[in-house]
Amino acid sequence: MKKEFLLSIESSCDDSSIAITRISDYKLLFHKKISQEKQHAAYGGVVPELASRLHAVALPKILEETKEFFPFLKAVAVTNEPGLSVTLMEGVMMAKALSLSLGLPLIGVNHLKGHIYSLFIEKEAELPKTVLLVSGGHTMVIDVQSYDLIRVLATTMDDSFGESFDKVAKMMGLGYPGGPVIEELARRGDENRFAFPVPLKNSPKIAFSYSGLKNAVRRTIEEIGRLTDKDKADIAASFQKAAIEHLLHKTKKVLDIFPASSFAIVGGASANLKVREIFEKECEKRGIDISFAELKYCSDNAAMIGRCAIEAYKRKDFSDPLSLKVKPKSSFFN
Numbered sequence: 644m645k646k647e648f649l650l651s652i653e654s655s656c657d658d659s660s661i662a663i664t665r666i667s668d669y670k671l672l673f674h675k676k677i678s679q680e681k682q683h684a685a686y687g688g689v690v691p692e693l694a695s696r697l698h699a700v701a702l703p704k705i706l707e708e709t710k711e712f713f714p715f716l717k718a719v720a721v722t723n724e725p726g727l728s729v730t731l732m733e734g735v736m737m738a739k740a741l742s743l744s745l746g747l748p749l750i751g752v753n754h755l756k757g758h759i760y761s762l763f764i765e766k767e768a769e770l771p772k773t774v775l776l777v778s779g780g781h782t783m784v785i786d787v788q789s790y791d792l793i794r795v796l797a798t799t800m801d802d803s804f805g806e807s808f809d810k811v812a813k814m815m816g817l818g819y820p821g822g823p824v825i826e827e828l829a830r831r832g833d834e835n836r837f838a839f840p841v842p843l844k845n846s847p848k849i850a851f852s853y854s855g856l857k858n859a860v861r862r863t864i865e866e867i868g869r870l871t872d873k874d875k876a877d878i879a880a881s882f883q884k885a886a887i888e889h890l891l892h893k894t895k896k897v898l899d900i901f902p903a904s905s906f907a908i909v910g911g912a913s914a915n916l917k918v919r920e921i922f923e924k925e926c927e928k929r930g931i932d933i934s935f936a937e938l939k940y941c942s943d944n945a946a947m948i949g950r951c952a953i954e955a956y957k958r959k960d961f962s963d964p965l966s967l968k969v970k971p972k973s974s975f976f977n
């Protein structure tokens with residue numbers, strides 16, 4: 644097997660991660676991630692400047708462990724869009740320095756595209772696919788025909804799916820990130836105790852919206868006042884039920900218009916087992932196959948960035964290390 648490797652860096656939010664992937668067969672030779680969840684938990688969300696400072700310490704520490712691969716590197720890849728500008732900058736600065744000092748081509752990777760390629764870590768891509776991306780920053784149904792042809796079919800009008808879990812957790816003082824805590828609490832709760840409104844239930848709009856649901860939860864919490872453990876579990880379960888019902892309702896509408904033969908769910912919130920179970924049932928009903936990224940590759944990581952970058956490498960789709968920009972707000976639209 645050829646010793647031709649690609650180094651990838653991810654720092655778009657609160658995970659510092661670096662991977663080394665073998666170009667010929669996508670084998671992951673090194674992958675490490677340092678998460679900052681504990682440091683942000685006290686604030687109930689990611690504090691960008693704190694995240695950026697933590698990346699500045701963590702990334703060089705991880706990079707140190709990859710030195711043995713340096714003689715065999717063929718390219719350096721980095722997430723440069725979308726994400727928090729100050730944290731993206733940390734990874735991009737490191738990638739530019741490596742590219743210039745080692746004389747390697749630089750590849751800027753779209754983080755959302757990276758999540759799509761989390762489905763294909765250590766394997767060939769199987770496309771076309773309709774992909775539901777549920778993360779802290781995005782809620783999207785995406786038509787992925789190929790690496791070069793990607794179309795967003797539906798997106799959120801306000802908060803994202805994962806973000807709504809984070810905000811509800813914050814309201815109940817449960818720390819950050821909210822997704823895993825709410826999912827865990829919901830297991831013990833009564834999902835029928837609170838009839839939270841399913842967003843856009845009677846609207847023909849094919850889009851997602853989570854701010855109304857979040858505010859309904861906030862009002863309930865304020866009405867109750869002091870929450871018991873049972874109240875918290877029931878709120879978590881009732882909220883999760885409405886949040887997933889909305890996700891399913893609008894995704895079904897997309898699938899009715901754009902029938903898919905293959906469906907997948909990616910992104911940090913795709914680790915939610917209830918989401919997996921409900922969409923598995925729906926896909927079975929429709930007779931279409933469904934796949935997920937492995938649990939360890941659902942949340943942000945450099946392995947997915949590296950896997951995606953190999954596609955760019957094959958196309959010689961390189962960026963100039965002197966001019967690659969950080970694009971905090973980009974999506975697939977531009």
Ligand code: KG4
Pocket residue numbers: 656777778779780781804805806808809820821822823826910911912913914915916941942943
């Ligand atoms: O993909 P990701 O790691 O970062 C972004 O690109 O945003 O996703 C993180 C998001 C957070 O909002 C987190 O609360 C949510 O994914 N999440 C979950 C679960 N695990 C993580 N949301 C719902 N249920 C979960 N089990």
Ligand code: ZN
Pocket residue numbers: 754758778779910911942943
């Ligand atoms: Zn992400």
